Amino acid sequence: MSDAQYEVTPIGTVRSPLTNQASAPKQGNEGSPDAWLEFHPGVLDALRDIQPGDQVIVLTWLDRARRDVLRTHPRDDLANPEVGVFSTRSPDRPNPIGLHLVEVLSRDDRRLQVRNLEALDGTPVIDLKPVLPGVADA
């Protein structure tokens, strides 16, 4: 590891019925409930053009993950051979950033309601990005 470090400042928080890891699905399209993203007042200007119907990429900081894990059994199934975490979507990894493709269902002043978010209640939100049609950037 290098000496340099950078500070991530949450822009908001996940509000979800998912409250513990055991009940959370492994991927958002495996039955996650709808959730709300609640934003800090200081970033609302950055959010102003997001509308219901938009597909957005939500980046989260998976604050309950382990950062010292480099290899894992995919999907926590010991029958799966161990692989390096950079080949998995495991939350346990050196920088536990979650990527979630969601659809915006509704919004009010400070909140977006989104479909299919597999993050736990209270998870910090750290960025939102558009899905750019025709651009292969994930």
Add this chain to the structure above:
Amino acid sequence: MSDAQYEVTPIGTVRSPLTNQASAPKQGNEGSPDAWLEFHPGVLDALRDIQPGDQVIVLTWLDRARRDVLRTHPRDDLANPEVGVFSTRSPDRPNPIGLHLVEVLSRDDRRLQVRNLEALDGTPVIDLKPVLPGVADA
């Protein structure tokens, strides 16, 4: 903003012929050169299953971006109306995380050569994730 902050520790560094923002394309598929990702020795175990031909999502920390920008003219073109940065891929945003879909061309012990990376030389790499076929997670 909330009081909580989290520390991102780089896992590696971009080595690229792109050395300044003015010459960098706005998206990776607009003519970026091939680049190398050079990893810190402490994370090599997490990298062990990445192979040439893999499509991977590279997360970077865009260390030369401005974090106090909430609205921007897309593509730095003043003719474009200003929009909230969460509706853009601008590097200037509260947490300047870059998302890049790349193909692995080759690897050696500590490095991956990748196609189409629009990040500047020296940019910290903070995570690698697989593109999961059939899973809509971006």
